[in-house]
Amino acid sequence: MLKFNVNGRVHSLDVEPEMPLLWVLRDQLGLLGTKYGCGIGQCGSCTVLIDGNAERACLVTAAAAAGRKVVTIEGLSRPGLHRVQKAWIEHEVPQCGYCHTGMIMAAAALLAKKPRPTDADIDEGMTNLCRCGTYARVRKAIHAAAAPVATVTPAAKKG
Amino acid sequence: MTIRSPQRRFFLKASAAVGGGLALEFSIPFAAQAAKGVPPTEVNAWVVIHPDDRVVIRIARSEMGQGTLTALAQLVAEELDCDWMKVGTEFASPNEHVRRNRVWGSMSTGGSQGVRGSHDYVRKAGAAAREMLVAAAAAQWKVPAQECTVDKGVITHGPSKRRLRYGQVAAQAASLPAPKDVKLRDPKDWKIAGKPVRRLDIPDKVLGKPVFGVDVTLPGMLHAAIAQCPVFGGKVKSVDDAEALAMRGVKKVVREDDFVAVVADGWWRADRALKKVRIEWDAGEYGKASDATIAAMFREGLADPKMMEAKKAGDAAGALSTAAKVIEAEYASPYLNHATMEPQVCTAWVKPDGFVEVWTSTQNGEASLAEAARTAGVPQEKCEVHKMMLGGGFGRRGAPQDFVRQGVKIAMAMPGKPVKLMWSREEDMQHGFYRPASLVKLRGGLDAQGHLVALEAKVACPSILDTVMPGARKGGVDFTAVRTLSDMPYEIANQFVGYALRNGHVPTGFWRAPGQQNGVYRECFVDELAHAAGKDPLDFRLAMLKPGEKNRLVLEAAAKAAGWGTSLPAGVGRGLAVVEGFGSYAAGVAEVTVEASGALRVLRYVVAINSGHVVNPDTCAAQAESNAVYGLGALFEANTVKDGRIQESNFHDFPLPMIGDMPKVELVLVPTGDFWGGHGEPGILPFQAAVLNAVFAATGKRIRTLPLRKEDLRKA
Ligand code: FES
Ligand code: FES
Numbered sequence: 011m012l013k014f015n016v017n018g019r020v021h022s023l024d025v026e027p028e029m030p031l032l033w034v035l036r037d038q039l040g041l042l043g044t045k046y047g048c049g050i051g052q053c054g055s056c057t058v059l060i061d062g063n064a065e066r067a068c069l070v071t072a073a074a075a076a077g078r079k080v081v082t083i084e085g086l087s088r089p090g091l092h093r094v095q096k097a098w099i100e101h102e103v104p105q106c107g108y109c110h111t112g113m114i115m116a117a118a119a120l121l122a123k124k125p126r127p128t129d130a131d132i133d134e135g136m137t138n139l140c141r142c143g144t145y146a147r148v149r150k151a152i153h154a155a156a157a158p159v160a161t162v163t164p165a166a167k168k169g
Numbered sequence: 170m171t172i173r174s175p176q177r178r179f180f181l182k183a184s185a186a187v188g189g190g191l192a193l194e195f196s197i198p199f200a201a202q203a204a205k206g207v208p209p210t211e212v213n214a215w216v217v218i219h220p221d222d223r224v225v226i227r228i229a230r231s232e233m234g235q236g237t238l239t240a241l242a243q244l245v246a247e248e249l250d251c252d253w254m255k256v257g258t259e260f261a262s263p264n265e266h267v268r269r270n271r272v273w274g275s276m277s278t279g280g281s282q283g284v285r286g287s288h289d290y291v292r293k294a295g296a297a298a299r300e301m302l303v304a305a306a307a308a309q310w311k312v313p314a315q316e317c318t319v320d321k322g323v324i325t326h327g328p329s330k331r332r333l334r335y336g337q338v339a340a341q342a343a344s345l346p347a348p349k350d351v352k353l354r355d356p357k358d359w360k361i362a363g364k365p366v367r368r369l370d371i372p373d374k375v376l377g378k379p380v381f382g383v384d385v386t387l388p389g390m391l392h393a394a395i396a397q398c399p400v401f402g403g404k405v406k407s408v409d410d411a412e413a414l415a416m417r418g419v420k421k422v423v424r425e426d427d428f429v430a431v432v433a434d435g436w437w438r439a440d441r442a443l444k445k446v447r448i449e450w451d452a453g454e455y456g457k458a459s460d461a462t463i464a465a466m467f468r469e470g471l472a473d474p475k476m477m478e479a480k481k482a483g484d485a486a487g488a489l490s491t492a493a494k495v496i497e498a499e500y501a502s503p504y505l506n507h508a509t510m511e512p513q514v515c516t517a518w519v520k521p522d523g524f525v526e527v528w529t530s531t532q533n534g535e536a537s538l539a540e541a542a543r544t545a546g547v548p549q550e551k552c553e554v555h556k557m558m559l560g561g562g563f564g565r566r567g568a569p570q571d572f573v574r575q576g577v578k579i580a581m582a583m584p585g586k587p588v589k590l591m592w593s594r595e596e597d598m599q600h601g602f603y604r605p606a607s608l609v610k611l612r613g614g615l616d617a618q619g620h621l622v623a624l625e626a627k628v629a630c631p632s633i634l635d636t637v638m639p640g641a642r643k644g645g646v647d648f649t650a651v652r653t654l655s656d657m658p659y660e661i662a663n664q665f666v667g668y669a670l671r672n673g674h675v676p677t678g679f680w681r682a683p684g685q686q687n688g689v690y691r692e693c694f695v696d697e698l699a700h701a702a703g704k705d706p707l708d709f710r711l712a713m714l715k716p717g718e719k720n721r722l723v724l725e726a727a728a729k730a731a732g733w734g735t736s737l738p739a740g741v742g743r744g745l746a747v748v749e750g751f752g753s754y755a756a757g758v759a760e761v762t763v764e765a766s767g768a769l770r771v772l773r774y775v776v777a778i779n780s781g782h783v784v785n786p787d788t789c790a791a792q793a794e795s796n797a798v799y800g801l802g803a804l805f806e807a808n809t810v811k812d813g814r815i816q817e818s819n820f821h822d823f824p825l826p827m828i829g830d831m832p833k834v835e836l837v838l839v840p841t842g843d844f845w846g847g848h849g850e851p852g853i854l855p856f857q858a859a860v861l862n863a864v865f866a867a868t869g870k871r872i873r874t875l876p877l878r879k880e881d882l883r884k885a
Pocket of ligand 1: 052068
């Protein structure tokens with residue numbers, strides 16, 4: 011039995027110690043916001059926070075994750091939206107959206123470390139891949155989330 | 170998104186059975202309708218209205234990130250004249266589509282067709298529903314419909330100022346006959362369409378809420394991992410599954426002719442066990458194929474005296490023999506995987522009564538339904554496909570439905586159990602339907618004044634149609650292999666395009682903007698010709714485009730927006746290109762710089778697009794950005810072949826552009842209002858040529874063979 015602390019809840023699970031955290035989340039806990047994209051640490055679709063750091067859940071074993079504080083997209087901000095999510099909506103960042111749960115977790119971790127990241131910080135801190143090419147909006151949204159308060163206008167039309 | 174309940178299915182069946190599939194033939198008293206739990210009303214196939222005025226618009230095309238879902242909803246809502254803040258969407262059911270005589274038109278989502286291929290009938294559906302709603306209100310008031318007006322879902326009787334909301338009259342409206350002719354709004358008067366309204370799918374996407382194909386979860390569901398024969402066309406020879414079967418969670422090892430799958434209680438367990446299945450493959454006849462044999466095949470094709478004629482105007486050979494100057498060049502590109510971020514996936518459930526239910530990320534729900542039914546050997550009526558959110562498509566999930574065939578096959582081996590098949594990235598990388606590799610030889614003849622008098626193109630390239638739509642080519646030229654060369658807007662008196670069809674064994678498919686590699690070849694070669702003629706690349710092109718011609722319009726718009734001809738910082742080069750396709754016209758100007766190491770940086774990409782009409786300018790901008798990144802990747806990505814199989818296996822050896830690689834993208838919309846074009850693909854058409862022409866301007870190096878390697882640009 012391994013004990014996992016995910017989004018503030020503790021789960022005791024009988025899983026193989028070498029099962030990647032990604033599959034503990036997806037197959038065992040049904041937390042499907044964290045995505046599989048490559049399984050080898052390249053794409054970042056599986057990014058979660060472990061003790062506050064952005065980590066690739068496909069590379070972290072169940073044994074290594076046990077006992078540490080894991081936060082997934084489902085637990086990033088409840089209730090309500092994290093400022094990164096607000097900025098993502100405000101700047102219409104996602105296209106297919108598959109990579110974005112991981113992107114958002116990576117951005118949240120980056121901003122926690124560097125409240126006002128430069129473009130170079132973003133290039134270095136955001137190593138997630140997006141096949142739809144949403145990078146320009148990711149950058150814009152991170153800068154916006156770093157600014158004092160990102161407000162989301164509820165209006166249907168913008169601009 | 171929620172998976173639809175059987176009750177809902179029944180409700181829709183009832184509606185389909187009556188009134189030719191358009192009207193729902195029962196009326197609900199107003200009082201009862203206002204009460205909670207009253208079902209929504211299908212006013213027509215596209216428009217469903219809840220008693221509280223929420224409008225559900227059915228979407229027949231797939232949403233893979235391109236924004237079609239929102240754009241189509243905008244078009245329906247525009248004519249329906251409902252409150253946009255109350256609009257939601259649902260995907261139309263492929264099963265119902267078949268039973269209702271294809272009431273939703275085409276479900277195919279490719280070729281940038283989402284809007285341009287359905288704008289007319291979706292707008293008419295919205296307008297028809299509006300007229301029925303107004304007629305229902307007028308009938309209730311016993312006044313002529315002409316005395317009523319509509320605004321945001323509220324019908325007002327002008328003389329008496331009485332008002333009714335859509336939700337109050339939807340049931341009555343549904344029982345009325347559909348109007349025969351409806352008048353569509355002049356786009357000048359659009360209030361919802363044409364505006365940068367927010368995409369409907371984004372709020373859920375930032376919460377991780379959408380159910381992508383990989384996220385489908387059903388009671389008692391099992392998971393499958395698959396291994397396909399690494400050599401295309403090969404077969405399974407023998408399987409030793411003893412070790413795998415003993416592993417934790419493993420339920421079954423499924424063996425088919427061309428694949429082996431492990432079914433387990435979790436995907437990771439299935440995949441881990443699959444690696445322990447000892448599979449011997451029979452590579453078949455292509456076990457020796459390699460990049461070298463493929464290149465030789467194309468090389469032989471270029472010399473084929475019997476190549477097909479794709480275009481002939483004047484006498485190209487004659488004009489070339491008398492031209493003052495002849496320029497010759499060969500261009501080549503590799504195979505390319507789509508690399509959708511979500512791998513191929515299909516959940517299938519063969520139920521005890523024989524009904525087959527499928528959940529998948531598909532670009533064509535109808536094709537998925539046909540494939541599922543064919544594989545299971547049941548009529549399409551006994552089969553349902555649920556279209557899930559797609560983690561990218563780019564052409565991979567439309568014509569080929571290999572993942573559906575496999576998913577259903579595996580489910581048939583596990584009757585009564587839903588099974589979710591997901592491909593590993595490695596399978597996805599090595600079993601694509603690749604952008605064709607090709608080799609093209611170009612010859613251009615200039616007269617003494619530097620005018621282009623002859624252009625000859627010989628194309629050696631596989632036929633995509635032969636792989637994904639066998640028979641569609643009907644023995645002739647595959648237009649996807651010769652486009653942009655055989656249909657040039659330039660006025661050149663003597664032209665010849667020959668097509669040497671060479672299929673090889675690597676499956677090819679529609680990869681974002683099929684045929685786009687010809688845009689690279691043509692526009693780079695035209696640049697070469699301009700330089701040979703001693704002319705500015707813009708002037709050289711404009712001289713061959715009549716005033717008012719649509720390629721000319723976008724070329725001028727892009728050049729103006731980019732500041733063509735203005736000075737640039739040292740080391741920065743500028744290049745341009747113009748290519749039409751997918752219903753639209755696109756011209757791009759790129760600015761690049763090359764570092765001493767040979768690393769290329771694309772700084773800026775200005776792209777002007779004329780799509781006739783524009784339904785959502787912000788989504789168009791997002792597509793322009795997307796196309797720039799996809800095009801940038803395609804300069805460096807390659808799938809290579811050795812021993813019959815694709816060498817690359819994951820993103821470490823098929824690297825995608827990253828955030829720091831993204832150029833500044835500026836979209837200039839120049840819609841002329843007289844046609845409907847797409848946005849999902851046109852933005853990529855001029856990208857690579859504009860970049861490579863800019864590389865030449867910056868370095869003097871002419872790149873003719875892709876992929877581009879650092880060594881190609883490193884300073885000597
Ligand atoms: S799935 Fe973990 S980095 Fe790609
Ligand atoms: S939005 Fe599709 S992969 Fe990033």
